[in-house]
Amino acid sequence: MKFYTVLLLCSLFNFTQQQSQQNRCSCALTNKEKAFPHDTLSSVNDDVSQCNHDVTPQKAQEIERLLLGLEHRLPQLLEDVSILEKEDDGDLYGVVSLQVIENELKEIKEYVDRLKRTTQGYQHLSTDSAKQLTNLRAELQDLELYDTFQVEKKRQDNQRLKRALYECKGEHELNTQPTPPPHGLCPHGRFVNITGPEVYSAGEYPGSYKYGAWGRDPKPEAGKESWYWRVMMTSNNRYANYVRFYSSLSTLVVGVGIPDNILIHVVNPTTNTIQGPNVVLYEKALYYNCYNKDDVCRFNLTSKTISTLELPKGTRFNSKGNFCHLEECYPYTDFDFATDESGVWVIYTTTQNFGNLVLSKVDEGDPPTLSKTWHTSVFKQAVTNTFMACGILYGTRYVDKDMEEIFYSFDTSTGEEKFNIGIFINKMAPNIYFLNYSPIDKMLYVYTEGNMVSYKVLFE
Incomplete structure (x- = not known):
């Protein structure tokens, strides 16, 4: 009986297994599309990268x-x-x-x-x-054949629509007239725009000296009307002890300077060393922030002598009153020096003015003196740079890595302030460490990430 039962169970198992195999379904999948050429795509990407490396501005x-x-x-x-x-x-x-x-x-x-x-x-x-x-x-045209669902085609259509939208937006902004800047008593008329860059060069030290200044003497001595000067911060982007000259713009661009640097002092740093990148040259004298002091230094290029000017009590110095934007402050920019049609100016901040910009006119002399001071209501750390033109103080602010905006002005003849100037500077590098207006050629001279850049100022 037991043997019969075992035999019956074995027969039933074999029958069930046969039925399961008979009911099994199988399908063959055939892909009529060609295999995507990943090797070709990789080769295209390599060629594009090499082309971008070979062809540069x-x-x-x-x-x-x-x-x-x-x-x-x-x-x-x-x-x-x-x-x-x-x-x-x-x-x-x-x-x-x-x-x-x-x-x-x-x-x-x-x-x-x-x-x-x-x-x-x-x-x-x-x-x-x-x-x-x-x-x-x-x-790429061959690779487009593999876009059977037209994903790439739709993406390109979206990009064309975005470009058309930006162009339409740009035309609308051009047709919208910005608030005109104040003109004060400027003999050239109203400051309306800048163009350029006119010059963009690293000079003889490409990749070196991130901070510095350059420009022309608005009142040069006879025979040096075409000369240019350059000052480079030599250590920790903080100080320098010499000024370098070039006999023309072309020699500056190709990097052929006057053989001997003009030393301010053989020791660097000392009390008379240049501190910070904001330096100007006016009538054969260099004006700058004295090292580790809240004083203005004036270095006479002819006599090689230095005289100083003490600023008001409470003046912030030693990187406590810098120019800034949201992501960065520019070290040792407590003092900013500027030149215009009337001479030399110094821009700084004091604790008494709660960190807002203070502007003083410097009377050239040996030693120099302050003639008049104005107090503004713009907070210095909301400003990235300043310059003077026709007795009007202009302030800039960081927009993005490609654009800087001249947004602020203070007219010393009327005391009027404006915060909606709306003139833009196309930058060659993210940060502008030095900015100054030259009345001799109506140019803005910029020092940015080791490069010298200039822009033409347009007056109405």
Whole structure:
């Protein structure tokens, strides 16, 4: 009986297993689409990265710098040749003048050779890049065939709509007239805008000296009307002990300075060392914040002597009253010096004025003195920089890494303040550490992340 029962159970198990196998369903999946070429996409990405590395704005600026050097050198050569033709005495003077002209011709030939080499290199780069872009376009068109659900197509349509929206918004903003800045007694008319940059160069020290200042002397001595100066913070972006000069804009751009730096003091730092990047040159004298003091220093370039001016009690110094924006403060910018049509100004802040900007006119002399002081209602740490033009103080603020806004003005002739100027500066680097107006050429000189930049000021 037990044997029969076991046999019955085994038969039943075999029958159930056979039924399960007979009811099993299987499907074959066939993909009619071609396999996505991941290797091709990876190759396209590599080619794009290489193209972005090879073609950069800096390479175009190299040609611009060389052309600028030639633009300034050729008229100078023509002038020297004309002088030689008029005043050649056939003796010593002619020999010396010919030597000068020979040196100038050597420099011009060097410019031309460098320009030729650079141009030939860029021609090859342009040809290679054009071929590469043609190949990339063909490969991308092939890859678009795999976008069967049109995801990429819809994304591109959305990007075109966004661009059209931004363009429409920009046209609307252009048609909206900003509040005009005050003009005071400015002989040029109303300050309406800036254009540029006109110059963008790292000079002879690319990648070095993040903080510094540069510009021209608004009242230069005879024979130095075309000279430029530069001061670089040499340690911890805090202090410097010399000023460097260049005989022209082209020599500054290509990095050929006057051989000897003019030292303020052999020891750095000392009491007379420059502190902070806000420095100006006016009538053969350098004005700056004395190191570790709340005083103004005036360094006479001719006599190599220093005189000081004590600012009002409570003046903030040693990086306690800096220019700032939301993410960063610029160290040792407690004092800001400015030049305009009337001379030298100093902008600072005091505890008595609750951290708001204070503006004083500096009377040039040895020692210098303060003639008049104005108190404003704009908080200094809400400002990134200031400059003067025609007796009007202008303040800037950080918008984003590409844009700075001139938003504030204070008219010293009327005491009127405005907070809605609305003039924008297209930046070449995120932070502007030095900004000054030069009345001699109506330019704004900017020092930003180790680069020297200039903008043209437009008056109505």
